[in-house]
Amino acid sequence: xxxxxxxxxxxxxxxKSVKFLxxxxxxxxxxxxxxxxxxxxxxxxxxxxxxxxxxxDWGVWSSVATLFFIGVWLPNSYLxxxxxxxxxxxxxxxxxxxxxxxxxxxAAFVVYGLFALLFWAISRGEQSNPAAILALVYxxxxxxFDGALMLTGALDIAxxxxxxxxxxxxxxxxxxxxxxxxxxxxxxx
Amino acid sequence: MLLLYRxxxxxxxxxxxxxMIMLSNPRAERPVVSGDWASVQEGRFSLQAPRxxxxxxxxxxxxxxxxxxxxxQLQDAVRIERGARTGMKITLVTLRTDLQMGSDDxxxxxxxxxxxxxxLQQIHTAQLSNLREAYADLKxxxxxxxxxxxxxxxxxxxxxxxxxxVPLFNTPAxxxxxxxxxSQSEALHIIAYSPPHQFQQYQPVYERMVNTLKLNAGATTTxxxxxx
Numbered sequence: 144x145x146x147x148x149x150x151x152x153x154x155x156x157x158x159k160s161v162k163f164l165x166x167x168x169x170x171x172x173x174x175x176x177x178x179x180x181x182x183x184x185x186x187x188x189x190x191x192x193x194x195x196x197x198x199x200d201w202g203v204w205s206s207v208a209t210l211f212f213i214g215v216w217l218p219n220s221y222l223x224x225x226x227x228x229x230x231x232x233x234x235x236x237x238x239x240x241x242x243x244x245x246x247x248x249x250a251a252f253v254v255y256g257l258f259a260l261l262f263w264a265i266s267r268g269e270q271s272n273p274a275a276i277l278a279l280v281y282x283x284x285x286x287x288f289d290g291a292l293m294l295t296g297a298l299d300i301a302x303x304x305x306x307x308x309x310x311x312x313x314x315x316x317x318x319x320x321x322x323x324x325x326x327x328x329x330x331x332x
Numbered sequence: 333m334l335l336l337y338r339x340x341x342x343x344x345x346x347x348x349x350x351x352m353i354m355l356s357n358p359r360a361e362r363p364v365v366s367g368d369w370a371s372v373q374e375g376r377f378s379l380q381a382p383r384x385x386x387x388x389x390x391x392x393x394x395x396x397x398x399x400x401x402x403x404x405q406l407q408d409a410v411r412i413e414r415g416a417r418t419g420m421k422i423t424l425v426t427l428r429t430d431l432q433m434g435s436d437d438x439x440x441x442x443x444x445x446x447x448x449x450x451x452l453q454q455i456h457t458a459q460l461s462n463l464r465e466a467y468a469d470l471k472x473x474x475x476x477x478x479x480x481x482x483x484x485x486x487x488x489x490x491x492x493x494x495x496x497x498v499p500l501f502n503t504p505a506x507x508x509x510x511x512x513x514x515s516q517s518e519a520l521h522i523i524a525y526s527p528p529h530q531f532q533q534y535q536p537v538y539e540r541m542v543n544t545l546k547l548n549a550g551a552t553t554t555x556x557x558x559x560x
Contacts (some may be wrong), residue, residue, distance in 0.1 A: 175334055182337030185344035187413075192351040198365040200384065238462070257535040294355035296364050299527060301494055302415040 171221050180280075181221035184213050188284055192291050199297035206288040207318045213284060214277070214322020218330045223276045225327035234274030235320045242316050246309035251316075252282045275318075281319050343460040356438065364533045369540075372547075376408040376424055380544035382537060387412045388457040403428055403458050404519070412541070417494045417505040418530070420538055422545065423521040424514070427451065449484075449514065455475045455519050463509060463523070467492035467504075478510065480522070480542060485512035491528070514547060 150183040167273040169240065194218035220224050226232070237258070240250040255278060263270040354360070365382035372379055372387045381387065388411045404425035413419030464470050470492040478487040489508045496502050507525030514520050521540055526534040 162525070178334060178337045178341060181344075182340035185341050185348060188345040189344045189351065192348060192355075196351060196355055200368075289354055291352065294352070294528065296362055298414040299418055301417045301505075301527070304501040304503070305416055305497060306497070315404075 158292045163243040176220060176222045176292060180217065180222040183216045183220065184280070184284070187212050187216070188287060191288060195288065195291045195295060195297075199292060199295035201219060202288070202292045202295070202297055206285070206292075207315050209282065209288070210284060210315045211318040211325075213280065214324075215326035215329070217280065217319075218326040219325055221270055222280075223323070224273055225330055225332075226273070226323050227327060228273070230271055231273040231323075234278075237321075238278055239313050239320070240272060242313040243310040244308055246281050246305065246307045246312050247303070248312075248316070250306055252278050268319035274323075277319065277323055281316055285315055346421050364530055365537055371408075372412060374547050376409040377410050377422055378546050378548060379412075379422075379541055381412050381541055382414075385412045402462075404455055405519070407556075417503060418526045418534065419524075420541060421521075421523040424547070425455070425519050425521065427455065427517050427519065452484070452486055452511060452513055452519070455513075456488070456509070459509060459511060459521050460488060463490070463492075467495040467505075468495045480510060480512040480520075481545075483512050483514070485510050492525075503526055510542070521545075 174206050191205050194205045198205075217223050223229075224236075234255075238251060238255050241254050242248060245251050245254065256275075257269070259275060260271045263272075289298055289303055293300055293303070350514045352454075366383055368383045370383050372381045372385075374387045374389050389409065394455045400497055405428050407424040407426050409421065409423040411419060411421050460472070467490075470490055473491060475486065475488040478485050487510045489506075491504060491506050494503045494505050506528040507523060507526050510522040510524075512520050512522070522545075524534070524538040
């Protein structure tokens with residue numbers, strides 16, 4: 144039997160160690176990162192949804208607070224890098240501006256994505272967009288929270304679909320962006 | 333540790349789904365406003381409104397009432413809105429005396445009351461034509477006499493479409509227009525609207541707002557039709 148072969152057993156042990164060292168030194172696998180992020184992110188989202196069901200009139204502010212904590216957890220789950228270079232701040236500024244001008248998170252994300260692709264193509268792959276995953280996470284959770292607010296009647300879909308200059312609507316995005324900044328300070332590499 | 337995260341995201345995802353299903357239950361009746369009301373004072377108007385509503389005064393509320401051939405002249409206007417298709421617009425107008433009111437072939441009014449009723453009808457009709465220009469696809473469903481704080485008034489219910497530059501995102505709305513004379517020369521237009529599925533729930537909210545409405549200094553009231 145191969146399993147009784149001492150060499151095979153030693154190799155199996157080594158494989159475990161290699162995997163362990165890989166995770167510590169070079170980061171988690173994508174699946175592990177996703178599980179780490181959603182383990183806490185979805186729990187926070189669930190708590191916010193329960194709060195929205197209880198007090199829909201405070202739903203906007205509880206969503207802002209939740210998105211801040213999700214932003215704090217994002218770099219600590221290793222799903223995104225720390226906010227430490229100029230590109231990250233540039234992306235946050237661009238997304239905030241688009242969000243304020245368009246007044247809609249999905250529209251802001253789509254336009255940001257198109258510009259990011261365009262600049263990536265122009266720079267022949269040299270362009271990096273550190274906030275892309277943050278923006279995707281933001282759109283997903285914001286959509287979920289706004290959907291819950293619509294179901295409670297606290298938010299009208301006509302307001303959500305309206306495209307207009309509205310810098311107040313950027314508040315949740317600023318919260319997750321500030322959370323990213325704060326979370327980056329606490330990540331222990 | 334990863335097993336803990338795995339358990340957390342699976343359990344939380346199930347919890348999120350459960351809460352969303354609970355929230356989407358159509359049998360769960362929730363009040364459209366929290367019950368927390370505040371005083372609003374804008375220009376000539378003061379009233380009580382739910383805290384979810386915000387009051388604005390701007391030129392957009394004129395809605396063409398100062399057109400050359402309009403029988404009324406805008407005095408003051410306020411919007412108290414919760415969103416794009418939930419809110420109330422209140423407009424104070426003055427009857428123009430420099431225009432001939434009514435058509436020449438109309439029979440002369442027999443009494444002052446009939447005359448007042450005819451003037452009310454004309455102002456109401458003029459405002460409805462303004463609304464047809466302001467709102468897309470406006471359809472009147474019913475016009476009937478009503479009373480506002482004891483004063484005789486006219487009410488027209490209607491539906492309209494809130495347009496979006498992406499036609500797929502056009503949304504329907506339902507509302508009404510009430511015209512009530514507040515003096516010999518002044519009238520008040522009250523336009524209230526909401527999403528059709530919430531119209532019945534917003535009706536008592538709007539009624540309470542109208543019942544607390546007061547005109548500040550500058551308004552004159554008479555015994556022939558107006559508010560005390």
